[in-house]
Amino acid sequence: MIVLEFKAYGKPQQFSAIDEAVRTVQFIRNKAIRYWMDNRGTGQNDLQKLCAQLAQEFPFAAELNSMARQASAERAWSTISRFYENCKKGIPGKKGFPSFKKNNRSVEYKTSGWKLDENRKVITFTDKKGIGRLKLKGTRDLHFYPIEQIKRIRLVKRADGYYVQFCIRAERTEFVEPSGRAIGLDVGLKEFYTDSNGETVGNPRHLRKSESRLKQSQRNVSRRKKGGQNRAKARVVLGKRHLKISRQRQDFAVKLARCVIQSNDLVAYEDLRIRNMVRNHS
Known part of the structure; x- marks a missing residue:
């Protein structure tokens, strides 16, 4: 998996919409952690079903793309599964018990909820959060990779602005002459x-x-x-x-x-x- 990052440019209201989407992702993740704490034997499928229930109960959660909600539940489950693995391995000290997020900084979309322009320099988010069209600026060229190879897209908030990350399924190989060292x-x-x-x-x-x-x-x-x-x-x-x-x-x-x-x-x-x-x- 290759991750290509681009700086995102847009209007202040678009960045406010990104912040709202990030808060929604944090809400869904924390709800999934709480559901796991309160219900013994909870599995990954149960957390996926919880996303649909939260969308019906909370209008702001329904505005987020369905696959983005699922990705948030997957983040929660990865934390839970890592805790289980640490317990099985008997790692000394703290095992990484799942905790609630207080300052989430990213939202992840899968294969829906976004559309990339033909020039590969503009991306449009089509869910109901109102993010809209964002201009991309970076040193890498997305024309080398078909749209089908883009498996996930992340919107990341940092101190100096907002970034769009493309997670591309591709293999990188380099041929180096043996040095014998x-x-x-x-x-x-x-x-x-x-x-x-x-x-x-x-x-x-x-x-x-x-x-x-x-x-x-x-x-x-x-x-x-x-x-x-x-x-x-x-x-x-x-x-x-x-x-x-x-x-x-x-x-x-x-x-x-x-x-x-x-x-x-x-x-x-x-x-x-x-x-x-x-x-x-x-």
């Missing part, structure tokens, strides 16, 4: 990793470098009055700075991993729990 990696806290050849890659420490600016942005949020517009603006600035750090980390890790994979035929590493290493005072 094998390498072992030891991931650490001080250094990003040390390989079997004795070479080390330093930790860029993106969070540490931006810590002072984050503290300043956090103080600006704390000084503003709760519920005011200035506090909302300060929260947006803080969110954008956190988002930048997250993207820096991901970009560094992806590029470094790609370099390691292309340079070696075999990569061996130790499966460690970094969270437990941080807790250990030694």
